[in-house]
Amino acid sequence: MENAKKQFSLPSIFKLKPKADSKNDDKASKFPIGISYLYLAIPMYIFTFGWLKLPFALIMAVVLTFGLFKAWRDAPQIEITLFERRNIGKLLILIVLAMIWVYLSGIGGFAFQNYDHMWRNAVLEKLVTQEWPVIITETGAYFDKPAALIYYFALWLPAACFGKIFGLSAAHTFLYWWCVIGVSLVFILLSALNKKISIWLILGFVFFSGLDAVGDFVLHNSTNYIWFANNHLENWAFGFQMSSLTTQLFWVFNQAIPAWLITLLLLCQKDNRSVIFIYSFSFLSCTLPAIGMLPILACIGISRIARTYDRTKAFKENGKPILKEALSFQNLVTGVLTALISYLFLKSNSTGNSGFRMTEIKKLMMSYLIFVLLEFLVYYFAIYKTQKNNPLFWTSLVTLLIVPMISFGPHVDFVMRASIPSLIVLYTLIADSMKKNTEAGDKKADIIIAVLLIAGGFTAYHEISRSVGTTIEHSSNDEVTIIANEIDLYEDGARGNFFGEYQDSAFFKYLAKN
Structure with missing residues (x-):
């Protein structure tokens, strides 16, 4: 029909039904989405009353509460009945997998902790033992004036509250369970996008990585890393590095878990009513991933508009409902205010590391080309047939190609962290492609993707193997697994x-407590 309404259509994995409309959907629920909102909002409540002057804290709490209520009311229903008898067993397995994965990461100090935990333990220790805002008044060689703890520490705040009452050890235990809840929500949202609980989908997520073992072999001629071992594989390409999802959890969990959850929540939305609200929580929890999330946010927002735009109507007629949706209370008031307060807090650090700069790609061109090919391009080639018309395919691909060209600070932190949202999108596209290949009977395409996933899985295997082996070794020698707070964040070189x-x-002049 010539005048038929033309709508933009996203792949099936990105469509959630707005409400139950059949007998089979009677048990569909907004609950997992709403709980995810609450999980992200709780640290913001704590920050509000811990860092802001009381009048500002009360205003922010009211705005946050009303925005949370509106976002929950507008939340999409997931298309899987989590608590139906046939899914209860899978749901329990999903939660157990989350418990095991977080346990092996070292969070809570029950298993071996990688080197980066030294600083993360120190952040939690400062949050537990010092008054909020955390201010160090002593001056030294590095600081001529008193200094404040200014960091994206949202994930630690619930555990820090618990620790202020029951002690630092209790805070570590609470942090473990808080992260288990976060990872479980990630698994549930991933299942919601897949429209069913699949243990294979979750295991694929745990082991998802670029082909680091292949890259290490190509550049360093080492066969030791290809086979089962416990080496850290991801720093094989000089000047560049992306992290497997297991590495993200085992090394930078405070950024990874919120970044995963926020990205998946954005993918779950059926409209633009809450996208800014959701995104605003990334500032205080995963600042660098928040930058890499911006293209994904823009793509999702524009795609939602294109999907509902009626070309048979005038622009003005389309514009009014589009603006009404985007300028919802939770977006325009709660989201903007949350982002603004978080930004002002993070911006208040006047003595941080060097800022953004362009990577010297010309000097690293061959390393860059091999890096992008093995880290993610091989996956994009494998799913091109089924995803080439999906704007998220191109947006995430371009983002992953660009982030290695940007550096922040003295290390490769930007590419490692800013790539996280696009890697999550890539995994959902892979899952969707495998489903479509299966439905189309294209076994060859599925086999290719499976081989790539297995090859990439060596990276996660090495991380898990090191955690298991070292934990057993420490236990047999009666050694503690938790890295002691051997550093004082104020005195350390970092x-x-x-x-x-x-x-x-x-x-700190106008908003923070004195």
């Missing part, structure tokens, strides 16, 4: 990552 002189900042 203190500029965590503390900064703050006196001239707007946040």
Whole structure:
């Protein structure tokens, strides 16, 4: 029909029904989406009353509560009945997998902790033992003035609250369970996008990685890393690095879990009513991933508009409902205010590391080409046939190609962290492609993807193997697994990552507690 309404159509994996409309959907629920909102909002409540002056805290709490209520009311229903008898067993397995994965990561100190936990334990220790805002008044060689703890520490705040009452050890235990809840929600949202609970889908998520073992072999001629071992594989390409999902959890869980959850929540939305609200929580929890999330957010927002735009109507007629949807209370008021307060807080660090700069790609061109090919391009080639018309395919691909060209600070942190949202999108596209290949009877395409996933899985295997082996070794020698707080964040050489002189900042002048 010539005048038929033309709509933009996303792949099936990105469509959630707005409400139950059949007998089979009677048990569909907004609950997992709503609980995910609450999980992200709780640290913001704590930050509000812990860092802001009481009048501002009360205003922010009211705005946050009303926005949370509106977002929950507008939340999409997931298309899987989690608590139906046939899914209860799978749901329990999903939660147990989350418990095991988080346990092996070292969170909570029950298993071996990688080197980065030293600083993360120190952040939690400062949050538990110091008054909020955390201010160090002593001056030294690095700081001429008092300095404040200014960091994206949202994930630690619930555990820090618990620790202030029951002690630091209890805070570590609480942090473990808080992360288990977060990972379980990630698994549930991933299942919602897949429209069913699949243990294979979850295991694929745990082991998802670029082909680091192949890259290490190509550049370093080492066969030891290809086979079963416990080496850290991902730093094989000089000047570039992306992390497997297991590595993200085992090394930078405070950024990874919120970034995974926020990205999946954005993919779950049926409209634009809450996208800014959801995104705003990324500032205080995963700042660098938040930057890499911006293209994904824009793609999702524009795609939702294109899907509902009626070309048979005038632009003005289309514009009004589009603006009404995008300028919802939770977006325009709660989301903007949450992002603004978080930004002002993070911006108040006037003595942090060096800022953004362009990577010297010309000097690293061959390393860059091999890196992008083995880290993600091989997957995009494998799913091109089924995803080439999906804007998220191109948006995530371009983002992953660009982030290695940007550097922040002295290391490769930006490419490792800013790539996280696009890697999550890539995995959902892979899952969708495998489903479509199966439905079309294209076994060859599925086999190719499976081989790539298995080859990439060596990276996660090495991380897990190191955790299991070292934990057993420590236990047999009666050694503690948790890395002791051997450093003081204020005195350590990396203190500029965590503390900064703050006196001239707007946040501490006008908003923060004295």
